[in-house]
Amino acid sequence: MPRSHRVVIAVFPDVDLLDVTGPAEVFSLANRETSGRARYEVHLAGPSAGEVRTSAGVRLLADLSFDEVSGPVDTLLVPGAVDWTAEGPVARLDAGVVAWVKETAAQAGRVASVCVGAHVLAAAGLLDGKTATTHWSTAAQLTAEHPAVTVDPDPIFVRTDRGRLWTGAGISACLDLALALVAEDLGEEAALAVARQLVMYLKRQGGQSQFSVPLSRPASARRDIDELRLWIADHLDQDLSAEVLAARMCLSERHFARVFKQETGTSPAAYVEAARVEVARRLLETTDCPLDQVADVAGLGSAETLHRALKRQLATTPAAYRRRFRTQAA
Numbered sequence: 001m002p003r004s005h006r007v008v009i010a011v012f013p014d015v016d017l018l019d020v021t022g023p024a025e026v027f028s029l030a031n032r033e034t035s036g037r038a039r040y041e042v043h044l045a046g047p048s049a050g051e052v053r054t055s056a057g058v059r060l061l062a063d064l065s066f067d068e069v070s071g072p073v074d075t076l077l078v079p080g081a082v083d084w085t086a087e088g089p090v091a092r093l094d095a096g097v098v099a100w101v102k103e104t105a106a107q108a109g110r111v112a113s114v115c116v117g118a119h120v121l122a123a124a125g126l127l128d129g130k131t132a133t134t135h136w137s138t139a140a141q142l143t144a145e146h147p148a149v150t151v152d153p154d155p156i157f158v159r160t161d162r163g164r165l166w167t168g169a170g171i172s173a174c175l176d177l178a179l180a181l182v183a184e185d186l187g188e189e190a191a192l193a194v195a196r197q198l199v200m201y202l203k204r205q206g207g208q209s210q211f212s213v214p215l216s217r218p219a220s221a222r223r224d225i226d227e228l229r230l231w232i233a234d235h236l237d238q239d240l241s242a243e244v245l246a247a248r249m250c251l252s253e254r255h256f257a258r259v260f261k262q263e264t265g266t267s268p269a270a271y272v273e274a275a276r277v278e279v280a281r282r283l284l285e286t287t288d289c290p291l292d293q294v295a296d297v298a299g300l301g302s303a304e305t306l307h308r309a310l311k312r313q314l315a316t317t318p319a320a321y322r323r324r325f326r327t328q329a330a
Helices: 017-033 095-105 117-123 136-145 173-186 188-198 223-234 242-248 253-264 268-286 291-298 303-314 318-325
Strands: 005-010 040-046 050-053 059-062 075-078 082-085 088-091 110-113 157-160 165-168
Touching: 005 017, 005 095, 017 040, 017 059, 017 173, 017 188, 040 050, 040 059, 075 095, 075 117, 088 136, 095 117, 110 117, 110 173, 117 136, 117 165, 157 173, 165 173, 173 188, 223 242, 223 253, 223 268, 242 253, 242 268, 253 268, 268 291, 268 303, 268 318, 291 303, 291 318, 303 318
Parallel strands: 005 040, 005 075, 075 110, 110 165
Antiparallel strands: 050 059, 082 088, 157 165
């Protein structure tokens, strides 16, 4: 990075606070950990300069109005905002913000959305024909409103358009995304130094689905079933047959299968396979590991079993999935 790297973060009423402050902290730490070599300059830009109230009630100060942003923008970072309805969160869009993002993105070296900020990029037409992610809770909305976008709700972030366009997952994933941007700019050693200061992994294990399996379904009425689901997630490379799980629960296999399906809505075998496929998906997205190794780590045993499981769960093959959803440069 021979010159300063200008990061402009869009801010607007009810923007998610961490989506703004998280990446800003990562870039600040990168400057410190590299003794200034990073040279990130972070500016907040809003509909008008000055005070902006966030969804947390904390107020930020925009350095610039949208109209005052001029000159090169190396990284344009777009967070999001949601409205809470009886059906759950709905991504909020402001026509003025969308128009400014569309105009500014055309001149930016790199564009990244954080969380539901992906809805802003999609509304600006930046995601058509591309794969993107967003917070898992609004992924269905993004899919319905923008059929030209391939929405994958699982990855922590997706890198596309030859590295020019990034979309990040739910809220705290803003840190993962910002670390990945630092790694691209300065190398993984610099990003790792920042991750150490944040006391977090440089590359967290699992995608958003680590929170949906086992935690996407409502909590069970039985605490022992909830504890078993968490235990399954930590032991996917072990024997997780119904017989073994029933013994762990001190129940007959038949009674265990009935209780498990009653509490989770699925059979033990289907649940375990879904959890293993999620691990396999992450490895296919983020590594070049051979299929036998992917299958072994995910607890699926062999490439043949991996192939069959992806066919059942995702209606695709491992090779096709990897080609479509690879999230890092090869």
